[in-house]
Amino acid sequence: MKTELKIGVISCSGEECLGGTISRLATxxxxxxxxxxxxxxxxxxxxxxxxxEERNFAKVFPTISVDGCNKLCAKRSTEKYSGKINGFIxxxxxxxxxxxxxxxxxRNKDLKDEHFQMVDKVAIxxxxxxxxxxxxxxxxxxxxxxxxx
Amino acid sequence: xxxxxxxxxxSGIGKVYGLMxxxxxxxxxxxxxxxxxxxxxxxxxxxxxxxxxxxxxGCDCITVDGCPKMCALKNISIVGGIVxxxxxxxxxxxxxxxxxxGSPTKLDADGEAVMSEIAAKIAxxxxxxx
Numbered sequence: 001m002k003t004e005l006k007i008g009v010i011s012c013s014g015e016e017c018l019g020g021t022i023s024r025l026a027t028x029x030x031x032x033x034x035x036x037x038x039x040x041x042x043x044x045x046x047x048x049x050x051x052x053e054e055r056n057f058a059k060v061f062p063t064i065s066v067d068g069c070n071k072l073c074a075k076r077s078t079e080k081y082s083g084k085i086n087g088f089i090x091x092x093x094x095x096x097x098x099x100x101x102x103x104x105x106x107r108n109k110d111l112k113d114e115h116f117q118m119v120d121k122v123a124i125x126x127x128x129x130x131x132x133x134x135x136x137x138x139x140x141x142x143x144x145x146x147x148x149x
Numbered sequence: 150x151x152x153x154x155x156x157x158x159x160s161g162i163g164k165v166y167g168l169m170x171x172x173x174x175x176x177x178x179x180x181x182x183x184x185x186x187x188x189x190x191x192x193x194x195x196x197x198x199x200x201x202x203x204x205x206x207g208c209d210c211i212t213v214d215g216c217p218k219m220c221a222l223k224n225i226s227i228v229g230g231i232v233x234x235x236x237x238x239x240x241x242x243x244x245x246x247x248x249x250x251g252s253p254t255k256l257d258a259d260g261e262a263v264m265s266e267i268a269a270k271i272a273x274x275x276x277x278x279x
Contacts, residue, residue, distance in 0.1 A: 013160040014190035015171060024162060028254040043161045044192050045220035048227055073192035080196070107175045108168075108255065 006038035007086075007130050008061035012074040013044065019068025019091045019100030021108070022115070026091070026122035027066050034127050044074055047081035058083035062133045066126060067091060069100050087129040094122055153187045154275050155205060155230060158213040159221040160191060165250045166215030166238045169260060173238075173267035174213050181272040185279045186211075194224050205230040209278050211271055214238065234274045241267050 011027035014020025031039050040061060046054040057063065058078050065074040065088045075088040092100035095118045105111065158174040161167020178186045193201045206229035212221035213236045222235045241263055242250070250260035 011162060012190065012192040013162060013171070014192055015158060015160060015174065015188045016190045016193075020190060020192070024160065025254065027162065032252075032254065041162050043159065043163065043167065043218075043220060045159060045195050045224050046218065048195055049218055049220040049223035067192075071193060071196075073190065073196050077192065077195045107172060107179065109172075109261075 006040050006061055007133055008040050008042065008057055008063035009066060009126060009130070010042055010044055010057070010063060010074050010078055011066040012068050014068045014073070015106065016103060017068060017100060018102040018105050018115070019095070021068070021106050021111070022095060022100070022118050022122055023066045023068040023074075023089075023091050025108075025119045026126060029119060029123040030126045030130075034123060037130060039130075044077060047077055055081050056083070058085055062086045064088065064126060064129050064133070066122070070097075086133050089122065089125055089129060091122055094118070094125060152208050153185055154182075154233070154278050155208050155210040155225075156186050156188050156213065156271060156275070157191055157194070157210060157221045157225055157230075158188070159215050159219075161215040161220070162253060164215060165253055165256070165260060166242065168215075168253050168256060169238050169242075169250065169264045169267065170213040170215040170221070170236075172256060172261075173264045173271060176265065176268040177271045177275070181268060182275045186275050191221055191224060194228055197228070202228045207231065209233050211236065211274055213267070213271065233278055234271075236267065236271060236274075238267060241270070 011023045013024040158170035160171040210230035211234045215238045248259040251257035
């Protein structure tokens, strides 16, 4: 029996600055709109608040972290509690540090076209990184390719 | 030194209630009580870094959670924050049965209205504390 390849995308969703909002929205966009492959996600704080199942997330799924700033909280926490990740995205490298650390525009309602363009750019980078994930990294549970053939 | 109340949402990414928690907290700290409150990235708290522990430890905090796993509450407690109020989004949502709130990406009009209601509850508590 073939198992569908799934990839975990875990976002920092940081509340203090725009980078966190962009990381959250880009991750949602990949989940909702760019369904090139099965995608799953986990609320990052579940590593501490949840159980063993949550802490084994990155051991089960090949995982990519998406961080809003160069503190790389999602990357570091995933590797600390859950296991080695397959790739990481630093949103500040894509949208610029000044934008990422903007503390004035954080709420969804304050976002303008330029911010949604940032979301698109980050989502594209997530998809690019996903396409480079090796199926063999699927913890031994994967025994087929991601195609439908 | 005067410490602002730390208001921390779960920002859960899987359900609309996580977004409601997030937006309610941001509305509170940016619009309703900017002088008395601030938020701290929950993801940063999860790292357990010394700098963020020092920011939270011994401080008055309000947590806002979107699901019964109570991630914000648990994580704030772990780093030594003094939780003055644990707000559960679902408590307010229950008062609005049958309404559609939106998605984890975007709140609908009812979602915005209930989010504002939650923000008002947070602001009320902040004003009681400070």
